[in-house]
Amino acid sequence: xxxxxxxxxxxxxxxxxxxxxxxxxxxxxxxxxxxxxxxxxxxxxxxxxxxxxxxxxxxxxxxxxxxxxxxxxxxxxxxxxxxxxxxxxxxxxxxxxxxxxxxxxxxxxxxxxxxxxxxxxxxxxxxxxxxxxxxxxxxxxxxxxxxxxxxxxxxxxxxxxxxxxxxxxxxxxxxxxxxxxxxxxxxxxxxxxxxxxxxxxxxxxxxxxxxxxxxxxxxxxxxxxxxxxxxxxxxxxxxxxxxxxxxxx
Amino acid sequence: xxxxxxxxxxxxxxxxxxxxxxxxxxxxxxxxxxxxxxxxxxxxxxxxxxxxxxxxxxxxxxxxxxxxxxxxxxxxxxxxxxxxxxxxxxxxxxxxxxxxxxxxxxxxxxxxxxxxxxxxxxxxxxxxxxxxxxxxxxxxxxxxxxxxxxxxxxxxxxxxxxxxxxxxxxxxxxxxxxxxxxxxxxxxxxxxxxxxxxxxxxxxxxxxxxxxxxxxxxxxxxxxxxxxxxxxxxxxxxxxxxxxxxxxxxxxxxxxxxxxxxxxxxxxxxxxxxxxxxxxxxxxxxxxxxxxxxxxxxxxxxxxxxxxxxxxxxxxxxxxxxxxxxxxxxxxxxxxxxxxxxxxxxxxxxxxxxxxxxxxxxxxxxxxxxxxxxxxxxxxxxxxxxxxxxxxxxxxxx
Amino acid sequence: xxxxxxxxxxxxxxxxxxxxxxxxxxxxxxxxxxxxxxxxxxxxxxxxxxxxxxxxxxxxxxxxxxxxxxxxxxxxxxxxxxxxxxxxxxxxxxxxxxxxxxxxxxxxxxxxxxxxxxxxxxxxxxxxxxxxxxxxxxxxxxxxxxxxxxxxxxxxxxxxxxxxxxxxxxxxxxxxxxxxxxxxxxxxxxxxxxxxxxxxxxxxxxxxxxxxxxxxxxxxxxxxxxxxxxxxxxxxxxxxxxxxxxxxxxxxxxxxxxxxxxxxxxxxxxxxxxxxxxxxxxxx
Numbered sequence: 001x002x003x004x005x006x007x008x009x010x011x012x013x014x015x016x017x018x019x020x021x022x023x024x025x026x027x028x029x030x031x032x033x034x035x036x037x038x039x040x041x042x043x044x045x046x047x048x049x050x051x052x053x054x055x056x057x058x059x060x061x062x063x064x065x066x067x068x069x070x071x072x073x074x075x076x077x078x079x080x081x082x083x084x085x086x087x088x089x090x091x092x093x094x095x096x097x098x099x100x101x102x103x104x105x106x107x108x109x110x111x112x113x114x115x116x117x118x119x120x121x122x123x124x125x126x127x128x129x130x131x132x133x134x135x136x137x138x139x140x141x142x143x144x145x146x147x148x149x150x151x152x153x154x155x156x157x158x159x160x161x162x163x164x165x166x167x168x169x170x171x172x173x174x175x176x177x178x179x180x181x182x183x184x185x186x187x188x189x190x191x192x193x194x195x196x197x198x199x200x201x202x203x204x205x206x207x208x209x210x211x212x213x214x215x216x217x218x219x220x221x222x223x224x225x226x227x228x229x230x231x232x233x234x235x236x237x238x239x240x241x242x243x244x245x246x247x248x249x
Numbered sequence: 250x251x252x253x254x255x256x257x258x259x260x261x262x263x264x265x266x267x268x269x270x271x272x273x274x275x276x277x278x279x280x281x282x283x284x285x286x287x288x289x290x291x292x293x294x295x296x297x298x299x300x301x302x303x304x305x306x307x308x309x310x311x312x313x314x315x316x317x318x319x320x321x322x323x324x325x326x327x328x329x330x331x332x333x334x335x336x337x338x339x340x341x342x343x344x345x346x347x348x349x350x351x352x353x354x355x356x357x358x359x360x361x362x363x364x365x366x367x368x369x370x371x372x373x374x375x376x377x378x379x380x381x382x383x384x385x386x387x388x389x390x391x392x393x394x395x396x397x398x399x400x401x402x403x404x405x406x407x408x409x410x411x412x413x414x415x416x417x418x419x420x421x422x423x424x425x426x427x428x429x430x431x432x433x434x435x436x437x438x439x440x441x442x443x444x445x446x447x448x449x450x451x452x453x454x455x456x457x458x459x460x461x462x463x464x465x466x467x468x469x470x471x472x473x474x475x476x477x478x479x480x481x482x483x484x485x486x487x488x489x490x491x492x493x494x495x496x497x498x499x500x501x502x503x504x505x506x507x508x509x510x511x512x513x514x515x516x517x518x519x520x521x522x523x524x525x526x527x528x529x530x531x532x533x534x535x536x537x538x539x540x541x542x543x544x545x546x547x548x549x550x551x552x553x554x555x556x557x558x559x560x561x562x563x564x565x566x567x568x569x570x571x572x573x574x575x576x577x578x579x580x581x582x583x584x585x586x587x588x589x590x591x592x593x594x595x596x597x598x599x600x601x602x603x604x605x606x607x608x609x610x611x612x613x614x615x616x617x618x619x620x621x622x623x624x625x626x627x628x629x630x631x632x633x634x635x636x637x638x639x640x641x642x643x644x645x646x647x
Numbered sequence: 648x649x650x651x652x653x654x655x656x657x658x659x660x661x662x663x664x665x666x667x668x669x670x671x672x673x674x675x676x677x678x679x680x681x682x683x684x685x686x687x688x689x690x691x692x693x694x695x696x697x698x699x700x701x702x703x704x705x706x707x708x709x710x711x712x713x714x715x716x717x718x719x720x721x722x723x724x725x726x727x728x729x730x731x732x733x734x735x736x737x738x739x740x741x742x743x744x745x746x747x748x749x750x751x752x753x754x755x756x757x758x759x760x761x762x763x764x765x766x767x768x769x770x771x772x773x774x775x776x777x778x779x780x781x782x783x784x785x786x787x788x789x790x791x792x793x794x795x796x797x798x799x800x801x802x803x804x805x806x807x808x809x810x811x812x813x814x815x816x817x818x819x820x821x822x823x824x825x826x827x828x829x830x831x832x833x834x835x836x837x838x839x840x841x842x843x844x845x846x847x848x849x850x851x852x853x854x855x856x857x858x859x860x861x862x863x864x865x866x867x868x869x870x871x872x873x874x875x876x877x878x879x880x881x882x883x884x885x886x887x888x889x890x891x892x893x894x895x896x897x898x899x900x901x902x903x904x905x906x907x908x909x910x911x912x913x914x915x916x917x918x919x920x921x922x923x924x925x926x927x928x929x930x931x
Binding site: 332340 | 652662666724725743766768806807813
């Protein structure tokens with residue numbers, strides 16, 4: 001998780017957007033959120049008391065296939081739990097998240113989506129924040145591998161991921177709930193518990209103190225950790241947007 | 250079934266509301282299921298689901314293999330009211346039809362034959378097996394829900410998002426579990442050891458392009474001439490919840506039933522010919538027996554997360570839950586039926602295998618909520634391991 | 648063609664296996680399946696309704712395997728099956744409101760879908776409906792439309808879906824060169840579809856017009872050998888009282904009735920063969 005870069009609100013015509021780059025895996029993503037919007041075509045499927053979250057994943061060099069449908073389902077289930085779809089103005093409407101894979105390794109037929117999943121999750125979170133969609137909590141995700149000799153490896157490259165005995169993607173909410181777990185390969189439960197602890201520490205090691213932080217502060221700022229990274233990206237953007245005001249004080 | 254169990258297990262349904270249980274179930278599905286799962290403590294009844302099962306009980310499962318004539322292997326799996334039919338059809342992929350074959354393979358295959366079986370080479374061999382199956386698309390699973398299996402799936406429409414993601418899940422599980430061995434799918438050809446004259450003669454006949462002078466003494470390395478491609482098609486005839494378990498079990502049973510005819514490269518015809526003799530055909534030798542079990546989490550108050558002003562920390566929540574001890578807040582239901590699936594968001598999918606009595610997790614997926622963590626997952630792995638024993642018995646009998 | 652909504656096989660395509668024994672001409676003729684029934688003998692069928700609870704009506708139909716197939720199953724020698732036996736599942740959804748986009752209809756709109764499973768026939772079938780499947784759908788609709796009182800459900804739709812798990816073909820595998828699903832096999836399939844669909848409709852408690860068997864023959868006639876290979880009656884199962892408590896026995900009675908009727912019709916068979924063959928073909 002070293003050297004992640006992201007920026008918010010790059011697209012002017014969507015309600016919110018984010019671009020995200022993960023150097024370890026080489027993925028470069030662009031996410032856009034439109035919310036709340038009317039979805040007349042899906043009138044029958046809309047839920048009366050909450051918002052419908054729709055996720056679209058577009059690979060960079062081809063049209064979406066069965067693998068994208070699957071990963072869209074995973075993202076939808078995580079995000080609809082985090083989006084406060086019952087807030088005013090949201091019920092019976094849609095929250096539409098579009099994620100384009102701009103760069104990085106192409107995923108072939110039947111390939112596991114685990115390597116790109118954390119990047120997809122972070123991009124959609126940043127785009128949701130940029131669109132000011134009410135969220136019950138934020139989250140962060142990480143990819144952890146276990147290699148053939150049983151050692152836990154982090155910051156996996158695509159080659160590492162291919163060689164690993166098992167791969168795990170875990171997402172934790174800002175309140176330490178396990179929001180998502182996707183594990184595949186061959187492993188036993190004790191290994192998974194170690195992986196879980198490791199992933200939690202990767203996601204949580206820190207909570208970056210904001211300048212006027214109103215949430216629990218950690219000891220030190222560390223933007224290499226996903227959650228602090230999310231916070232920092234948002235802060236950067238806010239600082240930029242309100243520079244006129246901050247400067248005038 | 251719902252009505253009979255409701256009258257005994259759901260005294261919570263007020264009598265003043267003179268609705269038959271079946272209508273109560275439709276109007277207030279969440280309250281209906283909750284009433285079943287949390288009987289009043291005075292009644293001393295165990296919590297039981299609206300369908301009469303205990304929370305960790307799977308539906309009655311049956312499997313029947315080999316009943317379809319036009320397949321190499323087939324199976325019907327019934328999981329309660331969910332029925333999946335799987336047919337495996339094998340076709341031949343000539344290496345001539347693979348665009349990148351001649352470049353990548355000719356060197357590779359020769360190398361592989363010469364090297365010993367040290368650890369590095371085993372790894373290289375594993376990688377080659379993986380590459381053959383995954384990169385050449387030798388396994389082609391597709392699931393179809395457009396069979397009128399449930400209302401809401403338009404027949405003869407293109408595959409729905411659910412069907413597509415199920416197809417992907419099955420393919421991905423076939424790949425990660427490495428169930429099918431690449432060696433079973435290869436069709437080898439051992440070029441004859443020709444003397445110089447014969448070779449000359451064959452060259453004249455344009456039979457093959459071989460270097461007559463170079464290695465006449467050496468045994469020619471065998472080469473792969475073709476692969477079997479397995480088209481694995483799953484028709485979901487009836488869908489009443491938990492499509493993945495039923496589909497995967499049917500794939501597993503059908504692959505266990507699959508027989509591939511003996512095939513060889515026929516020099517005269519320049520094509521692959523097969524023998525129709527059953528005795529010469531080969532069953533697939535599958536790696537392990539990964540069994541999937543799905544669970545869903547039913548929450549007493551589904552909207553708790555929405556209403557809470559501040560969502561408690563995971564640790565705090567644990568403490569709170571233990572305080573609430575007597576009043577259970579969530580139930581983990583094994584093998585959910587269609588009715589239950591409509592009431593839950595959080596799901597857990599597990600695929601486990603057993604090696605020498607030891608449980609190995611092949612896939613563990615948890616999504617859609619925040620209530621399940623390691624303790625619950627550990628229990629679910631144990632339940633899945635028990636389910637493995639049960640399914641193994643069922644599959645061994647079919 | 649690359650279908651992004653499905654898992655695709657090798658891009659270069661694959662070939663079905665070729666059996667060496669079939670390449671040698673002349674062999675195989677003795678092992679070829681011989682009809683062992685009398686021309687007027689009907690095969691036993693297995694029909695069960697109500698297997699799919701989420702549908703308003705459903706049925707599963709299976710023909711008794713021929714003697715040669717049964718023998719080949721119990722004592723397998725060759726991987727080439729001598730014949731196959733029809734197996735199909737039918738569901739009825741509805742009557743339900745028409746979708747918003749559909750124009751107003753004073754009658755029940757009947758939609759039929761017939762789909763072969765990819766592994767149903769001798770040749771692997773594609774996932775997209777081909778012309779023969781659409782054809783069968785039209786035939787089925789024609790056969791059923793007359794039986795349903797469509798005026799009773801204005802603005803409603805009725806979806807009938809037939810999934811063929813194993814199709815029937817009367818020619819042997821050996822005749823590979825020109826054999827695709829010839830209409831002989833298809834007519835059996837159609838007969839099965841109609842029987843199964845009527846059973847499913849009755850299972851769905853949808854009133855049909857005539858409370859008697861509408862019997863029409865679907866006959867396969869093999870001119871080359873001058874013998875009738877298959878005969879099946881399509882029966883309108885509305886004879887079964889729709890309010891009966893025990894449907895299963897009702898249907899069994901219905902099938903027996905249909906079988907009896909077929910036997911009765913046997914005396915006029917010689918004429919009926921030609922007539923109904925034309926009729927069936929003429930329907931398209």
